[in-house]
Amino acid sequence: xxxxxxxxxxxxxxxxxxxSMLVEVWPDLVICGEAKNGxxxxxxxxxxxxxxxxxxxxxxxxxGMEVARKVTGHCRIVFVTAFDQxxxxxxxxxxxxxxxxxxxxDRLLQTVQRLKNILESPAESTRSYSEIVEQVLxxxxxxxxxxxxHWIKVHERDSIRLVSVNEVYYFKAxxxxxxxxxxxxxxxxxxxxxxxxxxLDPCQFWQIHRGTIVNVSRIDxxxxxxxxxxxxKLKDRQELLNVSRNYLHLFKQM
Amino acid sequence: xxxxxxxxxxxxxxxxxxxxxxxxxxxIIWTGIAVFLMATGLRRAHIGTVIVCLSIGLCLFIxxxxxFRLFKxxxxxxxxxxxVTSIFLGVCLGYLMGGIIFRLLFSAVLKPNLPHVFVFxxxxxxxVTTIFYLKYQLGLSREATEQERxxxxxVEKEALESKLRLLQAQIEPHFLFNTLSNTISxxxxxxxxxxxxxxxxxxxxxxxxxxxxxxxxxxGQEIDIIKAYLNIQKIRMSERLSFSIDIPYxxxxxxxxxxxxxxxxxxxxxxxxxxxxxxxxxxxxxxxxEGLVRIEVTDTGNGFxxxxxxxVGIGNVMExxxxxxxxxxxxxxxxxxxxxVKAVIEIPNDL
Numbered sequence: 001x002x003x004x005x006x007x008x009x010x011x012x013x014x015x016x017x018x019x020s021m022l023v024e025v026w027p028d029l030v031i032c033g034e035a036k037n038g039x040x041x042x043x044x045x046x047x048x049x050x051x052x053x054x055x056x057x058x059x060x061x062x063x064g065m066e067v068a069r070k071v072t073g074h075c076r077i078v079f080v081t082a083f084d085q086x087x088x089x090x091x092x093x094x095x096x097x098x099x100x101x102x103x104x105x106d107r108l109l110q111t112v113q114r115l116k117n118i119l120e121s122p123a124e125s126t127r128s129y130s131e132i133v134e135q136v137l138x139x140x141x142x143x144x145x146x147x148x149x150h151w152i153k154v155h156e157r158d159s160i161r162l163v164s165v166n167e168v169y170y171f172k173a174x175x176x177x178x179x180x181x182x183x184x185x186x187x188x189x190x191x192x193x194x195x196x197x198x199x200l201d202p203c204q205f206w207q208i209h210r211g212t213i214v215n216v217s218r219i220d221x222x223x224x225x226x227x228x229x230x231x232x233k234l235k236d237r238q239e240l241l242n243v244s245r246n247y248l249h250l251f252k253q254m
Numbered sequence: 255x256x257x258x259x260x261x262x263x264x265x266x267x268x269x270x271x272x273x274x275x276x277x278x279x280x281x282i283i284w285t286g287i288a289v290f291l292m293a294t295g296l297r298r299a300h301i302g303t304v305i306v307c308l309s310i311g312l313c314l315f316i317x318x319x320x321x322f323r324l325f326k327x328x329x330x331x332x333x334x335x336x337x338v339t340s341i342f343l344g345v346c347l348g349y350l351m352g353g354i355i356f357r358l359l360f361s362a363v364l365k366p367n368l369p370h371v372f373v374f375x376x377x378x379x380x381x382v383t384t385i386f387y388l389k390y391q392l393g394l395s396r397e398a399t400e401q402e403r404x405x406x407x408x409v410e411k412e413a414l415e416s417k418l419r420l421l422q423a424q425i426e427p428h429f430l431f432n433t434l435s436n437t438i439s440x441x442x443x444x445x446x447x448x449x450x451x452x453x454x455x456x457x458x459x460x461x462x463x464x465x466x467x468x469x470x471x472x473x474g475q476e477i478d479i480i481k482a483y484l485n486i487q488k489i490r491m492s493e494r495l496s497f498s499i500d501i502p503y504x505x506x507x508x509x510x511x512x513x514x515x516x517x518x519x520x521x522x523x524x525x526x527x528x529x530x531x532x533x534x535x536x537x538x539x540x541x542x543x544e545g546l547v548r549i550e551v552t553d554t555g556n557g558f559x560x561x562x563x564x565x566v567g568i569g570n571v572m573e574x575x576x577x578x579x580x581x582x583x584x585x586x587x588x589x590x591x592x593x594x595v596k597a598v599i600e601i602p603n604d605l
Contacts, residue, residue, distance in 0.1 A: 011432070011490050017439030037531050058428070060494075061531040082431035102435035151558045153589065162558055162587035162595070166569060184581065 003119060005052035006033040008041040008067070009080065010059045018054060018080070018103055025105065026112045038062020042070060050075060051119060054099070057081040069133040076118065077129055078111060086139040094132045148201035152180060154187040163187070165204070169218045169234055170241060171196055173211035183236055206250050208232060208243040222251050276315065282382055284311030289378050305351060310344025317343070411577060426520075433486050440489075451489055454482040461512060473540060473549070474506030480519050480538065487523050494533025495523070501540045508547055508605055511578060517567035518551040518597040526555025526594055534594060546582075547603050554594040558587075575599065 005022070009015045015034045022029055032048045035041040038061045045053060055077050057064040065087075068077050079098040081087055091098040097111055152168070154161045169181045173193040180187050189196075197207050207213045208230070220235040222243065230243030230251060243251065288307035318336040433455050440448035461479050477499060484497050519536065527534045534554035541548050568587070575583040583601040590596040 010494075011436065012492055013436050013439040013443075013489065014432075016443065017435070020442075039531075058528075060529050060533075082435065083427040101431055102438045159596075160589040162589065164568065164572075164587075167572070 001120075002028050002030055003052060004030045004032045004048060004050040005054065006035060006041070006044050006048060006050045007031060007054045008035040008038075008044075008059065008064065009054075009056040010036050011056075012036070014056075014101065021103060021105065021108055022112075025109050026116075038064070038067045041067050045071060045075060052076050052078065052115060054078045054080055057084055057087055065133050065137055068129040069137075071129060076115060078115070087136045090132055090136045090139070094135075096129070096132055148204075149196075149199040152189060154180065154189060156187065161187075165200065165215070166217075168215050169237055170212060170214040171205075181237070206247070208241060208247045208250065210244065212241055214241060278385070280311045280315040281308065282385070284308050285378060286382075287311075302348070306345055306348030309348035309351060310340050313344040313347065314340035426524075429486075432490060436486075436489055447489065451486055454485045457482040458486065462516075470509055471512045472506065473501065473508045473510045473547075476510055476512060476515050477501055477506070477538070479512075480516055483516065483519065484523075484536065491527070491533055494530075495527055495536070496533075497536040497538070499538045501538070502542070504605070505540050505542060505547060508603070510601070511574065514571060514574065515549055515551060515599065517571050518599070521567055522551055522553035522555065522595065522597070526553040526557070528555075530556045542603055542605075545603050546600050549599045549601075550596060551598075552590050552594065552596045554590065557589060557594055571599075575601070 007015050007018055009018070015036075019031055019034070022031065029052075032050055033044045035044050036059075038059050041053070041055065041059075041064075042062070044050075051074065053071070053075055055064045055067060057079055058081070059067075064079065064081075068079070071077060076097070079087065079091060079096065080101060080103070081098065082101040088098065088100075090096075097114060099107065099111060150165055152163045152165060154163055163180065163182065167182045169183065171193060172179045172181065174188065176192055178189050178191055178193050178196055180189055193207075193211060193213060197205075197213060200213065204216060205213050206216055214232060214234075218234050218237075220233045222230055222232050225231055229245070230248050232241040232243055234241070284307045285304060288304040291307070292303055314336055317339050318333065321332040321336040321339070433451065437448045437451050437455070440451065458479060481499065484495070488495050488497070515538070519538065522536050527536070537550070537552045539550045539552075568585075572585050575585055579601055583599070586598045586600070588596040588598065
């Protein structure tokens with residue numbers, strides 16, 4: 001029986017190369033299509049119904065992992081990656097087929113042999129990838145997207161400046177808006193301090209007053225005034241910030 | 255020993271110090287002389303004496319610089335000339351001023367009076383002591399803060415340098431393996447392209463892997479690395495990536511620490527163009543304006559998503575600029591119209 005396969009990779013040279021290698025080690029395999037992004041891959045799987053997909057993990061648009069999540073039924077996926085530690089760990093653990101770029105002949109031969117064995121034994125012919133995909137994606141999410149605000153857009157005359165939250169010293173409420181203070185500048189942002197408080201990483205930003213959120217890493221020291229209020233002194237900035245009684249507990253046990 | 259001391263004193267007196275400093279010393283010394291004269295009975299205990307002495311001092315203060323310049327190599331001669339002139343001028347001026355002021359103000363001459371001199375002497379001594387004490391304290395605390403600042407800066411610098419070294423070592427493995435895959439793929443189909451890609455990779459690795467960054471590199475050299483990097487990415491992404499580099503010839507020799515712009519370009523490719531199906535364009539421009547050099551890296555990619563973590567690269571570039579140029583340099587990130595990111599580095603123009 002001859003099998004059909006498609007190759008999905010955003011880099012043309014790498015598709016060509018994998019194709020030439022496959023022709024060499026598995027002459028019977030029919031490469032019925034090449035896709036250069038996630039969407040194309042899904043469409044091609046739908047239309048050509050291949051038994052095997054060589055799927056690059058990192059592709060523009062839909063990533064390889066997101067494609068894999070949508071693949072169901074009788075299509076076997078061979079993940080291809082240049083370097084993704086988490087993914088490779090997960091593949092090893094779950095005994096999923098994968099190839100590392102640059103693809104080497106011996107390794108490809110092994111994979112091909114495995115694929116042949118699996119495809120020829122009818123009992124093992126279906127497999128769902130959603131579980132492993134979730135695993136890998138959640139691991140990747142942990143390192144990249146924390147969901148908290150990292151960039152703040154500041155309107156400046158005719159342009160929009162991007163300020164990294166790491167640069168921010170503190171936020172101060174100003175009516176419905178908020179003023180953002182960095183080392184040497186201050187800018188108005190069209191967001192209330194309440195909204196900001198929900199979007200900022202609470203480990204990095206502490207609300208110390210109804211109208212003040214401070215970047216913890218910019219605090220130089222905190223002292224008590226005669227009346228028992230807390231006063232925060234910042235590094236490199238002169239002004240002192242008041243800590244209201246409700247938030248004083250943040251500084252306890254330090 | 256004694257000669258040495260006198261010589262040092264003359265040197266000290268002749269060589270120009272800060273203006274207010276000198277004035278203060280002049281007043282202290284000449285008031286002291288007046289008190290000494292009054293206390294020893296050589297002069298009458300009279301405010302007039304103080305005024306005369308002070309005017310001699312002030313004349314000396316003014317003339318000695320002129321005389322010093324006049325008799326440049328002969329310090330002692332210049333000082334003697336200055337003193338003689340000053341005494342003459344000062345006495346005239348002092349009597350004139352003292353006379354006018356005291357006739358007008360008090361319309362009476364103070365009687366010679368020993369307790370007066372004594373009190374005056376006490377006030378004088380305590381004032382001088384206070385001034386010197388304050389100065390000493392001020393100097394101490396200033397020294398301490400300066401010391402603290404230097405320590406903090408050196409610690410910061412060290413931390414940054416080690417961080418930088420770490421960053422250098424952390425060359426993106428994805429990039430490396432992908433590039434190598436491409437060169438392997440191209441060896442059979444297009445050996446010439448494969449060769450040039452390897453050449454570019456070598457050029458890129460040479461800088462990014464070197465543990466000790468050369469201290470003084472130029473904008474031109476940085477652009478060479480960026481070109482190598484973009485050439486590699488161009489082969490990988492083919493029509494999805496286009497770029498243009500426009501650096502005026504005059505600016506290519508401008509000193510610039512290495513790997514200051516490259517992270518911005520890498521960022522533009524990695525976060526702007528690679529995730530975008532249609533890719534985009536990167537434009538690198540440099541221009542000299544009003545005493546500073548402006549380097550712009552613009553991409554038409556996906557732009558910043560508000561939740562995407564700040565790269566170590568960008569933070570590192572900001573920190574390095576702050577440390578190297580202080581207030582005079584900065585990195586600005588802007589949204590590019592209609593899409594993408596514009597990163598602008600401004601540094602002082604040193605050419």
